[in-house]
Amino acid sequence: MKQQIRNFIFNELIFVAEPTKFSDDDNLIDSGLDSMGIMRLIMFLEEQFSVTLPDSEIDPDNIKSINTLEQWILLHKA
Amino acid sequence: MDIAAQSIMIKTHPLNPADYFTLAMDEEIRNENMPGSLCGFALELEQLPSIVTLKLRIAEFGERFPLVHTTLKQHGKRFFWSENSFNLPIYFEHVSENLIDQNTYHKDCILQLLNTKQPREEQPPITFHLIQSATKTTFLMRWMHPFCDARGADLILKYLCTDDIKKRLSFNPLEIEPLVDQQMAKYPWWQKISLFIKAKRYISQIDQLRSIIHADITLKPKKLNFQTYTLTLEQTQKIKILTRQYVGLTGTSLYYLGCFMRALHVMDSNQIGDAYCTPYVFNLRKNKALNPILGNHVAPLFAQAPKSLVTHRSALFQHLKQQNNNAIREKLDYAFLPAMKAASWLSLERYGNELRKSMGTNSERSSFWFSDIGSVELPNNQLLGSSINKVLHLCQITSPPALAFLSCQLNQQLSFSYNFIEPLFTPEWITALHKIMVEELLTNTT
Numbered sequence: 001m002k003q004q005i006r007n008f009i010f011n012e013l014i015f016v017a018e019p020t021k022f023s024d025d026d027n028l029i030d031s032g033l034d035s036m037g038i039m040r041l042i043m044f045l046e047e048q049f050s051v052t053l054p055d056s057e058i059d060p061d062n063i064k065s066i067n068t069l070e071q072w073i074l075l076h077k078a
Numbered sequence: 079m080d081i082a083a084q085s086i087m088i089k090t091h092p093l094n095p096a097d098y099f100t101l102a103m104d105e106e107i108r109n110e111n112m113p114g115s116l117c118g119f120a121l122e123l124e125q126l127p128s129i130v131t132l133k134l135r136i137a138e139f140g141e142r143f144p145l146v147h148t149t150l151k152q153h154g155k156r157f158f159w160s161e162n163s164f165n166l167p168i169y170f171e172h173v174s175e176n177l178i179d180q181n182t183y184h185k186d187c188i189l190q191l192l193n194t195k196q197p198r199e200e201q202p203p204i205t206f207h208l209i210q211s212a213t214k215t216t217f218l219m220r221w222m223h224p225f226c227d228a229r230g231a232d233l234i235l236k237y238l239c240t241d242d243i244k245k246r247l248s249f250n251p252l253e254i255e256p257l258v259d260q261q262m263a264k265y266p267w268w269q270k271i272s273l274f275i276k277a278k279r280y281i282s283q284i285d286q287l288r289s290i291i292h293a294d295i296t297l298k299p300k301k302l303n304f305q306t307y308t309l310t311l312e313q314t315q316k317i318k319i320l321t322r323q324y325v326g327l328t329g330t331s332l333y334y335l336g337c338f339m340r341a342l343h344v345m346d347s348n349q350i351g352d353a354y355c356t357p358y359v360f361n362l363r364k365n366k367a368l369n370p371i372l373g374n375h376v377a378p379l380f381a382q383a384p385k386s387l388v389t390h391r392s393a394l395f396q397h398l399k400q401q402n403n404n405a406i407r408e409k410l411d412y413a414f415l416p417a418m419k420a421a422s423w424l425s426l427e428r429y430g431n432e433l434r435k436s437m438g439t440n441s442e443r444s445s446f447w448f449s450d451i452g453s454v455e456l457p458n459n460q461l462l463g464s465s466i467n468k469v470l471h472l473c474q475i476t477s478p479p480a481l482a483f484l485s486c487q488l489n490q491q492l493s494f495s496y497n498f499i500e501p502l503f504t505p506e507w508i509t510a511l512h513k514i515m516v517e518e519l520l521t522n523t524t
Binding site for chain 2: 012013014015016031032033034035036037038039040042043055058059060063
């Protein structure tokens with residue numbers, strides 16, 4: 001799951017010179033993930049992992065890193 | 079690495095489909111006897127930077143990106159950037175000896191540069207201007223929109239502000255396939271047709287409502303004017319909290335857009351029309367990417383809000399957010415790519431007509447133009463050692479709508495540049511509009 005999220009973020013949304021050095025805990029918002037990007041990311045996650053992510057939970061705590069994104073998805077998959 | 083060795087020699091360079099999109103607007107503006115789609119970023123500086131270093135930096139940029147030394151030429155139906163034989167200069171200095179009206183001099187100088195009409199084929203695509211007076215220095219970068227989009231212009235400024243040569247080399251001048259074409263290449267032919275039809279349906283739906291235009295269209299456009307306002311740190315912080323409250327993490331620009339629609343409505347609620355409609359662009363570059371710099375790499379979308387919703391603050395933001403979510407969910411952001419590709423074969427007159435006119439009503443589709451550049455992040459916030467105090471954003475606009483609202487953030491403070499065409503709008507009207515806009519941005523009705 002993490003790899004799929006990573007691929008989408010680095011192929012479509014933000015430029016990172018060396019994605020392999022970007023850890024799963026690094027901050028995505030500080031690295032350039034903007035409001036339009038977050039929207040696209042959520043659409044991708046919902047489609048890819050067949051989950052519905054509530055609007056009320058779209059906050060920095062859930063979006064800030066690849067690890068928090070994974071936890072957020074797993075919470076709704078369960 | 080030798081910088082000159084990285085240069086690409088060019089004879090002609092074709093325009094990409096998104097460049098044609100802006101070229102059609104250039105033609106529309108020129109047809110109104112105005113200078114075409116000229117844009118500008120002006121930096122107000124703390125002190126005079128080293129002129130020698132600035133000239134060298136600009137010359138280096140021109141060597142690495144030789145498209146800077148071209149002009150636009152038409153061959154048959156198509157347009158190309160072609161090497162110019164005139165050896166046109168791209169760097170200029172403007173000095174005022176007069177100690178009175180320092181501020182007026184700088185603004186007048188910028189306006190004169192943005193309002194000067196030149197034949198398209200004799201105009202350098204980008205020029206740099208150092209404006210000096212006894213107490214003030216402004217650096218203006220003026221460009222023709224088909225040459226680059228706002229993100230590209232931001233990258234050029236970053237290049238000029240980057241002192242480390244190794245970092246400057248990471249701005250890649252090598253020819254990159256336009257992102258519009260790269261994205262299009264991902265679709266099989268049948269999917270391109272499907273997207274094209276989707277774009278047509280999207281526009282037809284938008285055009286069911288007649289757009290509200292505030293410009294006095296009985297008057298002929300004469301000149302571009304602008305007013306830039308910087309909000310305080312405290313105001314900016316409060317707006318950030320309200321933005322999060324009303325539109326969440328996913329719609330910062332939509333908050334400004336919605337507030338602007340409401341401010342216009344307060345200025346004159348009886349204005350004819352059914353809805354506010356504004357185009358905004360979706361950038362195809364990845365965020366923080368340093369390339370591509372030149373060319374336009376965008377796809378258009380529309381934000382539209384019926385008049386009845388504009389009066390209900392929370393409902394308006396909910397509507398704008400839902401509309402944006404739907405656009406992304408239904409992939410409307412990519413729907414215009416095949417349409418832009420096809421339209422680049424139309425005459426500029428026909429293309430302009432398709433872009434501006436609402437099919438149902440034969441009136442202008444855009445109530446105003448809008449762009450949110452976000453946070454301006456220049457290295458150390460300096461140009462060659464001189465701190466940047468303020469950024470002014472400028473763009474010529476078709477009339478109607480004769481009004482553009484451009485926002486950005488510098489030094490943690492929001493900055494709004496209102497560009498307008500006189501006499502269709504007056505400075506007094508814009509001053510009043512801004513006052514209402516600030517009230518709207520700071521309103522908390524919940």
